[in-house]
Amino acid sequence: MTTALIAGQGALPCIIVDELSAAGEPFVVAALQGFEPELPGQPVEVFRIERLVPFLDRLADLGVTRVCLAGAVRRPKLEPEFFDPRTATLVPRLLAAMQPGDDATLRTVIAIFEEHGFAVVGAHELAPGLLAPAGVPTRATPPKDGAEANLGEATVADMGRTDTGQACVISGGVVLAREGEAGTDAMLAGLAPHAPRRGILFKAPKPTQDRRADLPVIGPGTARNAAAAGLAGIVIEAGGVMVLDLPGVIETLDDAGMFLWVRPPGGGA
Structure with missing residues:
Protein backbone atom coordinates (compact mmCIF):
# COMPACT_ATOMS: atom_id res chain seq x y z
CA MET A 1 0.00 0.00 0.00
CA THR A 2 1.46 3.33 -1.10
CA THR A 3 0.32 6.53 0.59
CA ALA A 4 0.21 9.94 -1.05
CA LEU A 5 0.75 12.72 1.45
CA ILE A 6 -0.91 15.85 0.07
CA ALA A 7 1.24 18.23 2.04
CA GLY A 8 0.61 21.84 2.91
CA GLN A 9 2.71 24.20 4.97
CA GLY A 10 3.72 24.03 8.63
CA ALA A 11 5.28 21.30 10.75
CA LEU A 12 2.59 18.61 10.34
CA PRO A 13 3.74 17.18 6.95
CA CYS A 14 7.25 16.60 8.33
CA ILE A 15 5.80 14.61 11.22
CA ILE A 16 3.75 12.44 8.86
CA VAL A 17 6.78 11.85 6.62
CA ASP A 18 8.76 10.74 9.69
CA GLU A 19 5.97 8.40 10.76
CA LEU A 20 5.67 6.79 7.32
CA SER A 21 9.45 6.47 7.03
CA ALA A 22 9.75 4.88 10.48
CA ALA A 23 7.01 2.40 9.57
CA GLY A 24 8.82 1.50 6.35
CA GLU A 25 5.72 2.28 4.31
CA PRO A 26 6.10 3.47 0.72
CA PHE A 27 4.82 7.00 0.14
CA VAL A 28 4.95 9.94 -2.21
CA VAL A 29 4.59 13.60 -1.31
CA ALA A 30 2.49 15.97 -3.39
CA ALA A 31 1.60 19.61 -2.92
CA LEU A 32 -0.72 22.21 -4.36
CA GLN A 33 1.27 24.75 -6.35
CA GLY A 34 2.05 27.75 -4.19
CA PHE A 35 1.77 25.81 -0.92
CA GLU A 36 4.79 23.51 -1.15
CA PRO A 37 5.96 22.13 2.22
CA GLU A 38 9.40 22.61 3.76
CA LEU A 39 10.75 19.08 3.35
CA PRO A 40 14.42 19.39 2.35
CA GLY A 41 15.59 16.54 0.16
CA GLN A 42 12.10 15.11 -0.24
CA PRO A 43 10.79 14.93 -3.83
CA VAL A 44 7.42 16.62 -4.20
CA GLU A 45 4.84 16.15 -6.94
CA VAL A 46 3.42 19.64 -7.50
CA PHE A 47 -0.07 19.96 -8.98
CA ARG A 48 -2.76 22.52 -9.76
CA ILE A 49 -6.45 22.23 -8.91
CA GLU A 50 -7.18 23.08 -12.55
CA ARG A 51 -5.49 19.81 -13.55
CA LEU A 52 -6.77 17.70 -10.69
CA VAL A 53 -7.89 14.69 -12.75
CA PRO A 54 -4.52 14.22 -14.52
CA PHE A 55 -2.90 14.51 -11.09
CA LEU A 56 -5.14 11.73 -9.76
CA ASP A 57 -4.16 9.62 -12.76
CA ARG A 58 -0.51 10.28 -11.87
CA LEU A 59 -1.07 9.05 -8.32
CA ALA A 60 -2.71 5.87 -9.63
CA ASP A 61 0.26 5.31 -11.96
CA LEU A 62 2.56 5.59 -8.93
CA GLY A 63 0.62 2.81 -7.20
CA VAL A 64 -1.02 5.07 -4.63
CA THR A 65 -4.06 3.59 -2.88
CA ARG A 66 -4.30 5.85 0.18
CA VAL A 67 -4.25 9.62 0.56
CA CYS A 68 -3.63 11.87 3.57
CA LEU A 69 -4.14 15.63 3.53
CA ALA A 70 -1.92 17.41 6.07
CA GLY A 71 -0.70 20.97 6.46
CA ALA A 72 -1.99 24.48 5.92
CA VAL A 73 -3.42 25.41 2.51
CA ARG A 74 -5.60 28.36 1.55
CA ARG A 75 -8.26 28.11 -1.13
CA PRO A 76 -6.51 28.94 -4.41
CA LYS A 77 -7.77 31.24 -7.12
CA LEU A 78 -8.81 29.13 -10.09
CA GLU A 79 -7.38 30.05 -13.50
CA PRO A 80 -9.79 28.95 -16.27
CA GLU A 81 -7.09 28.76 -18.96
CA PHE A 82 -5.33 25.93 -17.12
CA PHE A 83 -8.28 23.52 -16.91
CA ASP A 84 -8.01 20.28 -18.84
CA PRO A 85 -11.27 18.90 -20.31
CA ARG A 86 -11.87 16.26 -17.62
CA THR A 87 -11.17 18.54 -14.67
CA ALA A 88 -13.34 21.21 -16.30
CA THR A 89 -16.36 18.97 -15.73
CA LEU A 90 -15.74 19.35 -11.98
CA VAL A 91 -15.76 23.17 -12.06
CA PRO A 92 -19.41 23.70 -11.02
CA ARG A 93 -18.96 21.27 -8.17
CA LEU A 94 -15.69 22.83 -6.99
CA LEU A 95 -17.01 26.38 -7.21
CA ALA A 96 -20.16 25.48 -5.28
CA ALA A 97 -18.09 23.82 -2.57
CA MET A 98 -15.68 26.76 -2.24
CA GLN A 99 -18.44 29.26 -1.46
CA PRO A 100 -19.52 28.16 2.06
CA GLY A 101 -16.05 27.67 3.60
CA ASP A 102 -13.10 25.36 4.18
CA ASP A 103 -15.11 22.40 5.49
CA ALA A 104 -17.39 22.26 2.46
CA THR A 105 -14.40 22.55 0.13
CA LEU A 106 -12.52 19.74 1.85
CA ARG A 107 -15.57 17.47 1.87
CA THR A 108 -15.82 17.83 -1.89
CA VAL A 109 -12.09 17.24 -2.41
CA ILE A 110 -12.24 14.11 -0.24
CA ALA A 111 -15.25 12.84 -2.19
CA ILE A 112 -13.40 13.34 -5.49
CA PHE A 113 -10.40 11.37 -4.23
CA GLU A 114 -12.69 8.56 -3.10
CA GLU A 115 -14.57 8.52 -6.41
CA HIS A 116 -11.22 7.91 -8.10
CA GLY A 117 -10.54 4.87 -5.93
CA PHE A 118 -8.35 6.33 -3.16
CA ALA A 119 -8.94 5.76 0.53
CA VAL A 120 -8.60 9.00 2.50
CA VAL A 121 -7.15 8.89 6.03
CA GLY A 122 -6.55 11.60 8.61
CA ALA A 123 -3.11 12.71 9.75
CA HIS A 124 -4.00 11.57 13.27
CA GLU A 125 -4.63 8.07 11.93
CA LEU A 126 -1.09 7.87 10.59
CA ALA A 127 0.38 9.55 13.68
CA PRO A 128 -1.98 8.75 16.58
CA GLY A 129 0.50 10.19 19.07
CA LEU A 130 -0.56 13.64 17.89
Whole structure:
Protein backbone atom coordinates (compact mmCIF):
# COMPACT_ATOMS: atom_id res chain seq x y z
CA MET A 1 0.00 0.00 0.00
CA THR A 2 1.46 3.33 -1.10
CA THR A 3 0.32 6.53 0.59
CA ALA A 4 0.21 9.94 -1.05
CA LEU A 5 0.75 12.72 1.45
CA ILE A 6 -0.91 15.85 0.07
CA ALA A 7 1.24 18.23 2.04
CA GLY A 8 0.61 21.84 2.91
CA GLN A 9 2.71 24.20 4.97
CA GLY A 10 3.72 24.03 8.63
CA ALA A 11 5.28 21.30 10.75
CA LEU A 12 2.59 18.61 10.34
CA PRO A 13 3.74 17.18 6.95
CA CYS A 14 7.25 16.60 8.33
CA ILE A 15 5.80 14.61 11.22
CA ILE A 16 3.75 12.44 8.86
CA VAL A 17 6.78 11.85 6.62
CA ASP A 18 8.76 10.74 9.69
CA GLU A 19 5.97 8.40 10.76
CA LEU A 20 5.67 6.79 7.32
CA SER A 21 9.45 6.47 7.03
CA ALA A 22 9.75 4.88 10.48
CA ALA A 23 7.01 2.40 9.57
CA GLY A 24 8.82 1.50 6.35
CA GLU A 25 5.72 2.28 4.31
CA PRO A 26 6.10 3.47 0.72
CA PHE A 27 4.82 7.00 0.14
CA VAL A 28 4.95 9.94 -2.21
CA VAL A 29 4.59 13.60 -1.31
CA ALA A 30 2.49 15.97 -3.39
CA ALA A 31 1.60 19.61 -2.92
CA LEU A 32 -0.72 22.21 -4.36
CA GLN A 33 1.27 24.75 -6.35
CA GLY A 34 2.05 27.75 -4.19
CA PHE A 35 1.77 25.81 -0.92
CA GLU A 36 4.79 23.51 -1.15
CA PRO A 37 5.96 22.13 2.22
CA GLU A 38 9.40 22.61 3.76
CA LEU A 39 10.75 19.08 3.35
CA PRO A 40 14.42 19.39 2.35
CA GLY A 41 15.59 16.54 0.16
CA GLN A 42 12.10 15.11 -0.24
CA PRO A 43 10.79 14.93 -3.83
CA VAL A 44 7.42 16.62 -4.20
CA GLU A 45 4.84 16.15 -6.94
CA VAL A 46 3.42 19.64 -7.50
CA PHE A 47 -0.07 19.96 -8.98
CA ARG A 48 -2.76 22.52 -9.76
CA ILE A 49 -6.45 22.23 -8.91
CA GLU A 50 -7.18 23.08 -12.55
CA ARG A 51 -5.49 19.81 -13.55
CA LEU A 52 -6.77 17.70 -10.69
CA VAL A 53 -7.89 14.69 -12.75
CA PRO A 54 -4.52 14.22 -14.52
CA PHE A 55 -2.90 14.51 -11.09
CA LEU A 56 -5.14 11.73 -9.76
CA ASP A 57 -4.16 9.62 -12.76
CA ARG A 58 -0.51 10.28 -11.87
CA LEU A 59 -1.07 9.05 -8.32
CA ALA A 60 -2.71 5.87 -9.63
CA ASP A 61 0.26 5.31 -11.96
CA LEU A 62 2.56 5.59 -8.93
CA GLY A 63 0.62 2.81 -7.20
CA VAL A 64 -1.02 5.07 -4.63
CA THR A 65 -4.06 3.59 -2.88
CA ARG A 66 -4.30 5.85 0.18
CA VAL A 67 -4.25 9.62 0.56
CA CYS A 68 -3.63 11.87 3.57
CA LEU A 69 -4.14 15.63 3.53
CA ALA A 70 -1.92 17.41 6.07
CA GLY A 71 -0.70 20.97 6.46
CA ALA A 72 -1.99 24.48 5.92
CA VAL A 73 -3.42 25.41 2.51
CA ARG A 74 -5.60 28.36 1.55
CA ARG A 75 -8.26 28.11 -1.13
CA PRO A 76 -6.51 28.94 -4.41
CA LYS A 77 -7.77 31.24 -7.12
CA LEU A 78 -8.81 29.13 -10.09
CA GLU A 79 -7.38 30.05 -13.50
CA PRO A 80 -9.79 28.95 -16.27
CA GLU A 81 -7.09 28.76 -18.96
CA PHE A 82 -5.33 25.93 -17.12
CA PHE A 83 -8.28 23.52 -16.91
CA ASP A 84 -8.01 20.28 -18.84
CA PRO A 85 -11.27 18.90 -20.31
CA ARG A 86 -11.87 16.26 -17.62
CA THR A 87 -11.17 18.54 -14.67
CA ALA A 88 -13.34 21.21 -16.30
CA THR A 89 -16.36 18.97 -15.73
CA LEU A 90 -15.74 19.35 -11.98
CA VAL A 91 -15.76 23.17 -12.06
CA PRO A 92 -19.41 23.70 -11.02
CA ARG A 93 -18.96 21.27 -8.17
CA LEU A 94 -15.69 22.83 -6.99
CA LEU A 95 -17.01 26.38 -7.21
CA ALA A 96 -20.16 25.48 -5.28
CA ALA A 97 -18.09 23.82 -2.57
CA MET A 98 -15.68 26.76 -2.24
CA GLN A 99 -18.44 29.26 -1.46
CA PRO A 100 -19.52 28.16 2.06
CA GLY A 101 -16.05 27.67 3.60
CA ASP A 102 -13.10 25.36 4.18
CA ASP A 103 -15.11 22.40 5.49
CA ALA A 104 -17.39 22.26 2.46
CA THR A 105 -14.40 22.55 0.13
CA LEU A 106 -12.52 19.74 1.85
CA ARG A 107 -15.57 17.47 1.87
CA THR A 108 -15.82 17.83 -1.89
CA VAL A 109 -12.09 17.24 -2.41
CA ILE A 110 -12.24 14.11 -0.24
CA ALA A 111 -15.25 12.84 -2.19
CA ILE A 112 -13.40 13.34 -5.49
CA PHE A 113 -10.40 11.37 -4.23
CA GLU A 114 -12.69 8.56 -3.10
CA GLU A 115 -14.57 8.52 -6.41
CA HIS A 116 -11.22 7.91 -8.10
CA GLY A 117 -10.54 4.87 -5.93
CA PHE A 118 -8.35 6.33 -3.16
CA ALA A 119 -8.94 5.76 0.53
CA VAL A 120 -8.60 9.00 2.50
CA VAL A 121 -7.15 8.89 6.03
CA GLY A 122 -6.55 11.60 8.61
CA ALA A 123 -3.11 12.71 9.75
CA HIS A 124 -4.00 11.57 13.27
CA GLU A 125 -4.63 8.07 11.93
CA LEU A 126 -1.09 7.87 10.59
CA ALA A 127 0.38 9.55 13.68
CA PRO A 128 -1.98 8.75 16.58
CA GLY A 129 0.50 10.19 19.07
CA LEU A 130 -0.56 13.64 17.89
CA LEU A 131 -3.78 13.30 19.90
CA ALA A 132 -2.97 14.11 23.52
CA PRO A 133 -4.73 12.07 26.21
CA ALA A 134 -7.51 13.76 28.15
CA GLY A 135 -6.42 15.55 31.28
CA VAL A 136 -4.27 18.44 32.49
CA PRO A 137 -0.57 17.72 31.87
CA THR A 138 0.65 21.13 33.07
CA ARG A 139 1.47 22.25 36.60
CA ALA A 140 -1.19 24.96 36.49
CA THR A 141 -4.81 23.78 36.48
CA PRO A 142 -7.99 25.27 34.98
CA PRO A 143 -10.82 26.75 37.06
CA LYS A 144 -13.01 24.06 38.53
CA ASP A 145 -16.30 25.50 37.24
CA GLY A 146 -15.24 25.18 33.57
CA ALA A 147 -17.51 28.10 32.64
CA GLU A 148 -15.10 29.63 30.13
CA ALA A 149 -14.50 26.24 28.50
CA ASN A 150 -18.25 25.69 28.22
CA LEU A 151 -18.67 29.06 26.51
CA GLY A 152 -15.73 28.30 24.24
CA GLU A 153 -17.25 24.99 23.20
CA ALA A 154 -20.61 26.63 22.46
CA THR A 155 -18.91 29.42 20.50
CA VAL A 156 -16.90 27.07 18.29
CA ALA A 157 -20.03 24.98 17.71
CA ASP A 158 -21.85 28.13 16.59
CA MET A 159 -18.93 29.10 14.33
CA GLY A 160 -18.94 25.61 12.88
CA ARG A 161 -22.51 25.97 11.73
CA THR A 162 -21.35 28.74 9.39
CA ASP A 163 -17.98 27.05 8.63
CA THR A 164 -16.01 30.05 9.90
CA GLY A 165 -13.37 28.78 12.34
CA GLN A 166 -12.21 26.33 14.99
CA ALA A 167 -10.96 28.54 17.82
CA CYS A 168 -11.95 31.45 20.02
CA VAL A 169 -10.72 33.41 23.03
CA ILE A 170 -12.92 33.65 26.12
CA SER A 171 -12.34 35.89 29.15
CA GLY A 172 -14.65 36.82 31.99
CA GLY A 173 -17.67 35.27 30.32
CA VAL A 174 -17.11 37.26 27.13
CA VAL A 175 -16.03 36.10 23.68
CA LEU A 176 -13.01 38.31 22.98
CA ALA A 177 -12.14 36.92 19.55
CA ARG A 178 -13.17 34.34 16.98
CA GLU A 179 -10.76 32.67 14.58
CA GLY A 180 -11.01 33.87 10.99
CA GLU A 181 -9.46 32.78 7.73
CA ALA A 182 -6.01 33.99 8.84
CA GLY A 183 -5.89 31.36 11.60
CA THR A 184 -5.32 31.04 15.33
CA ASP A 185 -1.97 32.79 15.53
CA ALA A 186 -3.35 35.85 13.74
CA MET A 187 -6.32 35.92 16.09
CA LEU A 188 -4.03 35.84 19.13
CA ALA A 189 -1.69 38.45 17.66
CA GLY A 190 -4.66 40.77 17.22
CA LEU A 191 -5.38 40.76 20.96
CA ALA A 192 -3.88 43.43 23.16
CA PRO A 193 -2.50 41.80 26.34
CA HIS A 194 -5.22 41.62 28.99
CA ALA A 195 -4.89 41.34 32.74
CA PRO A 196 -2.22 38.72 33.41
CA ARG A 197 -3.45 35.14 33.34
CA ARG A 198 -7.05 35.81 32.41
CA GLY A 199 -9.03 34.01 29.78
CA ILE A 200 -8.49 30.97 27.61
CA LEU A 201 -7.86 29.94 24.06
CA PHE A 202 -10.43 27.27 23.19
CA LYS A 203 -9.91 25.09 20.13
CA ALA A 204 -11.99 22.22 18.77
CA PRO A 205 -13.16 20.75 15.45
CA LYS A 206 -16.29 22.05 13.80
CA PRO A 207 -19.15 19.86 15.05
CA THR A 208 -19.92 18.15 11.73
CA GLN A 209 -16.58 18.43 9.91
CA ASP A 210 -14.94 15.43 8.26
CA ARG A 211 -12.08 14.77 10.66
CA ARG A 212 -9.89 13.28 7.95
CA ALA A 213 -8.85 16.79 6.93
CA ASP A 214 -8.24 20.13 8.64
CA LEU A 215 -8.29 18.75 12.17
CA PRO A 216 -7.25 21.64 14.44
CA VAL A 217 -3.61 21.87 15.54
CA ILE A 218 -1.69 23.60 18.32
CA GLY A 219 2.05 23.67 19.00
CA PRO A 220 4.66 25.55 21.03
CA GLY A 221 4.11 28.64 18.87
CA THR A 222 0.44 28.63 19.84
CA ALA A 223 1.43 28.42 23.50
CA ARG A 224 3.85 31.34 23.16
CA ASN A 225 1.24 33.47 21.40
CA ALA A 226 -1.40 32.64 24.02
CA ALA A 227 1.08 33.68 26.72
CA ALA A 228 1.83 36.94 24.90
CA ALA A 229 -1.92 37.68 24.84
CA GLY A 230 -2.06 37.36 28.63
CA LEU A 231 -4.21 34.24 28.70
CA ALA A 232 -4.39 31.83 31.60
CA GLY A 233 -4.41 28.67 29.53
CA ILE A 234 -5.42 26.64 26.50
CA VAL A 235 -8.35 24.26 26.31
CA ILE A 236 -8.57 21.77 23.44
CA GLU A 237 -11.07 19.04 22.66
CA ALA A 238 -9.75 15.58 23.53
CA GLY A 239 -9.52 13.44 20.40
CA GLY A 240 -10.25 16.45 18.20
CA VAL A 241 -7.09 18.59 18.23
CA MET A 242 -3.59 17.51 17.25
CA VAL A 243 -0.68 18.72 19.37
CA LEU A 244 2.66 19.20 17.66
CA ASP A 245 5.49 18.66 20.16
CA LEU A 246 3.41 18.06 23.28
CA PRO A 247 6.48 18.22 25.59
CA GLY A 248 7.39 21.58 24.08
CA VAL A 249 3.86 22.88 24.57
CA ILE A 250 3.84 21.76 28.21
CA GLU A 251 7.27 23.29 28.87
CA THR A 252 6.22 26.62 27.33
CA LEU A 253 3.00 26.75 29.34
CA ASP A 254 4.68 25.67 32.58
CA ASP A 255 7.29 28.42 32.16
CA ALA A 256 4.46 30.94 31.72
CA GLY A 257 2.38 29.61 34.63
CA MET A 258 -0.39 28.57 32.23
CA PHE A 259 -2.48 25.43 31.91
CA LEU A 260 -3.35 23.02 29.12
CA TRP A 261 -6.65 21.21 29.51
CA VAL A 262 -7.31 18.38 27.06
CA ARG A 263 -11.03 18.35 27.66
CA PRO A 264 -13.56 15.70 26.60
CA PRO A 265 -16.50 17.09 24.61
CA GLY A 266 -19.07 18.50 26.99
CA GLY A 267 -16.49 18.55 29.78
CA GLY A 268 -17.20 14.94 30.76
CA ALA A 269 -14.67 12.39 31.90
